[in-house]
Amino acid sequence: MEFYSLLFLLLPFAALSGWWMAVRNQRKAHSLIFSRYQKEYLAALKYLVDDQPDKAIQIFTGLVEVDKDTIELHEALGNLFRQRGEVEKAIQIHQNLITKAPLQSGLRSQAIFSLAEDYMRAGLFDRAEALYLELLESGVYKVPSLTALIDIYERERDWTNAINFCQQLERATDKSLKTVEAHYYCELAQEVLNREDPTEAQKYLEQSILCDPNCLRALILSSELSMQMRDYAQAINMMQLVLGRDPSLFPLVKSNLRQCYLMLNTKSAYQSYLQSLLEISFTSPILIEITFELESSEGTESASNYLTDHLRKNPTLAGLSRLIELNTKLVQPAQKNDFQILSELIGSLSKDQPAYKCHNCGFTASYLHWQCPSCKRWNSVTPAVTK
Structure with missing residues (x-):
């Protein structure tokens, strides 16, 4: 542990001394500002070595001027503090750079971008947003600024702005982000669905499917919208489209799907559909749901026999657990304890x-x-x- 602590302590020293040696080796490009403040820079270096970063920062922020050589040093030190988690120190250095770097220069833009990253790390998203927007207006750091703004709007659940800047990023990179945009529209649809505003929800869902025709989330939400409007047949169609493309999503729609069939008084059709779906793609949740329907309509023994036949071909822990549950109801009271032990063992295997x-x-x-x-x-x- 002592070795790693020492190594971490020496990182600023390595960054600063490496930069200084590079400048010294390039004598023709030697910084006049560095020469003028050589004593101060060396003092700052000593404070960093002595693990007194606050005093080093005081020296850096006290310097009157910065240029293209010295700004790289400030940048390296500020970024290093951010990487170490000392975000307040990084903010101090980068704020100082912005006030001293020449206006209308790439150096100032570089400092603004670094400060925005500091704010992101500190969770000060409103301040970071303002800086990224400033960079966009100036036409520099466009792609990373757009990417960061999208991240901010996702965190803040500002889906309208997320869509706007996602579209800008698409134009800037010529890269399709339609799958992501489809989810943003789904988020908007979910919000208005919760407020029971079907017209607005329908508009967002149509936009989602336009962005990504394969967006299953949009189809699931469309089925919920149809249920709100009491169009149960249409809701069933939407959910069947989802399961036709991805049967593993059955647990997401199971409750609503069953309810729609019940509302249409077609419970037997629900069981028939599940059996046809199981033939296409075997999954435990579908098989287990069929056993509940069979137990309700034909009895526990019939459900147990059906499940046993399928588990011989496709054994699963979930299926075995359900089989034990069914057979516990069929055995004599003296045997129930043995089945309870088996159930607990299966549960311990599958719980993690x-x-x-x-x-x-x-x-x-x-x-x-x-x-x-x-x-x-x-x-x-x-x-x-x-x-």
Whole structure:
């Protein structure tokens, strides 16, 4: 631990001394400002070595002038403080640079961008936003500023601005971000759905599907909108479209799908649809749902026999757990304890298995996130186990 602490302490020294040697070796381009303030820079270097960064910062911010050589030193030191988590010190240095760097210069823009990054790290998103917008107006750092602004608006759930700057980023990079935009429209649709505003929700969902015709989230929300409008047949059609493309999303729509069939008094059609879906793509949630329907309509033994036949071909822990549950109801009271022990053993094997996992960063969750909370990717979280 002492070695790593010492190494971390020497990082500013390495950055500063490396820069100083580079300047000395380029005598023809030697900075006049550095020569003028050589004593101060060396004193700052000593304070950094002595682990007194506050005194070093006082020297840097006290210097009257900066130029293209010295600004690189200030930049390197400020960025180093940010990387070390000392954001307040980084902010001090970069704020000082902005006041002293020549106006209308690339040096000032560089300092503004670094300060915006400091504010982002500190969670001061309103200040960071103002600086990124200033950079956009000046026409520099366009792509990184647009990317950062989109990040800010996602965090603040300002989906309208997120769409606007996402479209600007598309034009700046000639790279399609339609899949992301589709999710932004879905977020807007979800907000108005919660307020029961079907007209506005429909508008956003149409925009989402225009952006990405394969956006299953938009279809799921469309089914919820149809349910609000009591158009249960249309809601079923939407959910069947979703499951036709990705049966692993069945847990997301199961409750609504069943309710729609019940509202239309077609419960038997629900069971028939599930069985046809299972033939196309075997997944445990669909199989288990069928057993609940069978148990309700034909009895526990029929459900148990049906499940046993399928588990012989496709054994799963979830299916086995459901089979034990069914057979516990069929056995004599003296045997129930044995089945309870089996159920607990199966539960202990499956309890640590995540329901969903991000295929980009490995984040795991018990429910679906359309945007990974860890890496912030959209559409990257999928069912971890589909069988």
